[in-house]
Amino acid sequence: MSTFRVPVAALLVACAASPQQKALPSTPQRGVEVGDLDRAADPCDDFFAFSNGAWRAQNPIPASMQRWSRRWQASEANKGQLRDILDEISAKSWRAGSVEQLVGDYYASCMDEARVNAAGLTPLRPLLEKIDALQAPEAVQKMIVELHDLGVAAPFAVSAQPDNHQPDQTIADISASGLGLPDRDYYLKPEPRFAQARDNYRAHLVRLMGLAAVPDPKEVSETVFAFEKRLAEASLDNVELRDPAATDHKTRFAGLETLAPHLQWAAYFDGAHLPRADLNVDQPRFLAAVDRELAQTPVSAWRAYLRWQLLAAAAPWLSEPFARESFEFNEHQLAGVPEMKPRWKRCAQSTDALFGDALGRKYIERYFPPAAKARAQELVKNLLSAMKDTIETVEWMGPATRKKALEKLATFHAKIGYPDQWKDYGSVRVRRETFWQNFAAGRAWNVNDDRSLVGKPTDRGRWGMTPPTSNASYDPFLNEITFPAGILQPPAFSLDATDAVNYGGMGVGIGxxxxxxxxxxGSQYDAQGRLQNWWTKADLDEFHSRAQCVSDQFEGYFVEPGLHHNGKLVLGEAIGDLGGAHLAWKALQKALQQHPAPPSTDGFTPDQQFFIAWGQFRGDEIRPEAQRLMIQGDPHPVAKFRVIGPLSNLPAFQQAFSCKAGAAMVRPPEKRCDVW
Ligand SMILES: [Zn+2]
Known part of the structure; x- marks a missing residue:
């Protein structure tokens, strides 16, 4: 090794191409995880079982998780890496106000469980006493502002969002919020799973209020439940919420005062340092209902409701009995999880959630090689090029729409790994002795940071996810895709994997x-991110009928007797997976022309590896309760159908595994869905 210092990037590249590798140009690259395959399953019959069945059989879901797969395992391992960083940092003392002091002392204060337990409900008492003292509707409104300052968004939320009609400007967006059950259906629908959740929730209300020594917890709980039920009746359901037009209600500031005249908006906006300017109201009917509550409901009911909302938001971060009760309802009863996550994991997660850019800097330095970023950029470039080919050649689109679609694709932007500019938490004061105050200061900083965007040109550099996050996203306003460092690792992506494996995992994710x-x-937003139609009538009709095929396909997927996917709820994600698999497969064919691969690795052709990699990336085992929760509220299909659904539409899959017509993984030609 040479004695002079080399930049890290060069070092990593040098390591990747060691002299030994240079001498052996055909050094085999890593293929799929052959030990994960269930070879007893027929890939043409149940590809989910074939691609990952052995792994699932050998790796039961850990007691603190809802789902489990190699991908979730990697995501939890990221938290272990955060712990290593935080343990190291918090063992030393640092200059006050430095990034290290912030995350180190925050984590240390969170980990001081004895002190948190000894404090009990004490940190929350000043706020609870204020709520107990509320007498007039005006005071209720002041309290709502104070709770919003702390990130307790009840009964509505105000946040920064690019303007639907002029997305280079960011405006205030008022949305419905403040329900303790996951969505409106849980309050209103008769099915046993909702009725059971209501019973559990009512009992949870009584127990948590009892812990907080609220007098008459039973009666107060009924008041809170009835209040939330009225809000639920005025709320849109999960399918309606996916329709951008249904939540597009731009209004002048004066329009807000007409819509909800009992709410003192001027005081709210001034107090929150928000400009009194044009804004969007997601759900006008909901806001009118809140206004009615303010005019008609006794202040005593508001006291009960606000006290509950504060308690429920704070409980996971208070002493053990509160945290356990919160877990019992939200995780155990609703999602079937038997055990709480260990405290270090909750504390690492909280540090990431509140100070993600400070902790993320440390994470990137240690765990994200520049070579990974370069390789991911190349993948993105090749996937965009596959989409360009697709748009240029799909036979069902006319020239006018095609031109607009290409214009939109040309403005796509990708964020990879971590932000160029880190947020500055310099104004946050954190001390080792005061966990709750630290937590509250972190929440308040994030609320203010979001509010500070309103009334300004949209900041294109901001990230919605933190670097260690194992996820990805698309933003229709910015026409932008984001892949944090946390997802750019096995099983999605690896510098030593074959192209087939990387295209089958991360490539499908990018597609x-x-x-x-x-x-x-997304098709309703144009190249500038405006909610504006750019389709001809005929092409839009054709697109809708192709989308309907996908919706119908998922309607037919049952997770248990009587319970199947809601095609309209999962439509966007299902189109994403179908398009993703198709685009990534096309991109792989191009890559293989440029860099030919051996005809097989571990006995699998590149095409077979590609599909298996997707099946292994999406190899979730899931608890039945968590599955019911997803079916009701998650726009993503469950993993099994994210594998089976798109692949059974692809002729390339059928060819790769020589599946015969009539096999379960081969949809008949008249039922085959094809969008992108
Ligand atoms: Zn998605």
């Missing part, structure tokens, strides 16, 4: 996000 720009929602 998925690109397809979101052209799914049932």
């Amino acid at each position: 998925h996000e690109i397809s979101h720009g052209f799914d049932d929602q």
